[in-house]
Amino acid sequence: MEKIFNNTEVAFSLKSDTELERAYFLFKLIESQPLVRIGTAVTNFALKAHLPVEGLIRSTVFDHFCGGVNEKDCLSVVDKMFTKGVSSVLDYSVEGKEEEDQFDAALAMTLKTIEFAKERLAIPFAVFKPTGLGRFALYQKIGEGKSFTDEEKAEWNRVVARFDTVCKMAYDKDVAVLIDGEESWMQDAADDLVMEMMRKYNKEKAIVFNTLQMYRWDRMEYLRKLNAIAKAEDFYIGMKLVRGAYMEKENARAEEKGYKSPICPSKQATDENYDTAVTYMLDHIDHMAIFAGTHNENSSYQLMELMAERNIAKNDSRIFFGQLYGMSDNISYNLAANGYNVAKYLPFGPVRDVMPYLIRRAEENTSVAGQTSRELDLIKKERARRKL
Numbered sequence: 001m002e003k004i005f006n007n008t009e010v011a012f013s014l015k016s017d018t019e020l021e022r023a024y025f026l027f028k029l030i031e032s033q034p035l036v037r038i039g040t041a042v043t044n045f046a047l048k049a050h051l052p053v054e055g056l057i058r059s060t061v062f063d064h065f066c067g068g069v070n071e072k073d074c075l076s077v078v079d080k081m082f083t084k085g086v087s088s089v090l091d092y093s094v095e096g097k098e099e100e101d102q103f104d105a106a107l108a109m110t111l112k113t114i115e116f117a118k119e120r121l122a123i124p125f126a127v128f129k130p131t132g133l134g135r136f137a138l139y140q141k142i143g144e145g146k147s148f149t150d151e152e153k154a155e156w157n158r159v160v161a162r163f164d165t166v167c168k169m170a171y172d173k174d175v176a177v178l179i180d181g182e183e184s185w186m187q188d189a190a191d192d193l194v195m196e197m198m199r200k201y202n203k204e205k206a207i208v209f210n211t212l213q214m215y216r217w218d219r220m221e222y223l224r225k226l227n228a229i230a231k232a233e234d235f236y237i238g239m240k241l242v243r244g245a246y247m248e249k250e251n252a253r254a255e256e257k258g259y260k261s262p263i264c265p266s267k268q269a270t271d272e273n274y275d276t277a278v279t280y281m282l283d284h285i286d287h288m289a290i291f292a293g294t295h296n297e298n299s300s301y302q303l304m305e306l307m308a309e310r311n312i313a314k315n316d317s318r319i320f321f322g323q324l325y326g327m328s329d330n331i332s333y334n335l336a337a338n339g340y341n342v343a344k345y346l347p348f349g350p351v352r353d354v355m356p357y358l359i360r361r362a363e364e365n366t367s368v369a370g371q372t373s374r375e376l377d378l379i380k381k382e383r384a385r386r387k388l
């Protein structure tokens, strides 16, 4: 497959020189793991103490990784990216809430983003997190096979109703909806619920998408089982394929509680597992749709290759590539320039509420995780090209 991701002119075509410098400065900062750790602690403290740090966060890490504080704020970014063929997924990135009114607010926001998506070609998907619509502990209790009190039963029924409201509206408006994957000890309950939604709303095509985190060694078996059910019951499978964002947490919990870690034994094993899932989905693409959420160049090339081998059009509506806003523009913009479907998650929300999301991004971009050096190299290359 022709290597296309090194074209920095295309990758940064929307960035002015100043914006390019800002990105360089930011990645330089978060390259240092100790700095990220200290920065995270200081920022959390400052926010809790109501110190006026929001402006500083906004002008640095927030503006780089987020579209704005509300959905309307994001529209200028959405329109700008779409001039280069890159779509957006508006991602209400408020996390860790535990109250009913907060779940209802997240529901209302998700419905709003479906409306937005309905009106705009540039927004092909809506997205939500299972724990955005219900308490983590409830999912966990189901997963552990524990029974609910009457009160919890009523609470869970409200979670199911919220899922159904989103998926029904997605179906009625013909907007696909991605449902994020989270920690393994709550995911079983979410998987069952999402399958229920697929059964109901994926009769004609994939509207509801679950997420498979391929750092889990049990996910291929899950996908095969789901496929057997979908075939028997005649519904489509929509699946976002990612590697997974909670590896340290998963390993730490497994060690602490003394069970076998659900995570693959090595990065290579995760990579192979991811590639196996991509191939499997393409082998069954007649009743599946795939959203490949990855910043991994090899995985992206592999999917491009598989599509070419099978004579699948680059813009086949069943296949999307996805990256996060503020990362791997070299993949997103070059894919779009070459005619593939690409969408970037565009997070938004009040600054203090999106901090857990921003901290995850900063952590995964330290030099240890290895992303940053690539981002920095690409920016340096583009700087040099512009000087010439």
Ligand SMILES: Cc1cc2nc3c(=O)[nH]c(=O)nc-3n(C[C@H](O)[C@H](O)[C@H](O)COP(=O)(O)OP(=O)(O)OC[C@H]3O[C@@H](n4cnc5c(N)ncnc54)[C@H](O)[C@@H]3O)c2cc1C
Residues within 6 Å of the ligand: 179, 180, 181, 182, 211, 213, 215, 242, 243, 244, 245, 246, 247, 263, 264, 265, 266, 267, 268, 270, 292, 293, 294, 295, 296, 322, 323, 324, 345
């Ligand atoms: C559009 C989009 C949507 C996403 N949605 C979700 C989501 O719903 N849920 C979620 O959990 N994450 C999600 N992510 C994040 C994703 O799971 C990864 O954390 C992130 O994309 C990095 O993986 P990668 O494939 O891009 O690349 P790479 O940099 O090649 O892979 C890094 C990943 O490999 C795995 N890994 C690293 N070291 C090891 C090791 N020693 N052993 C085993 N595995 C290892 C980890 O998963 C790590 O994150 C999403 C990412 C994108 C781009």
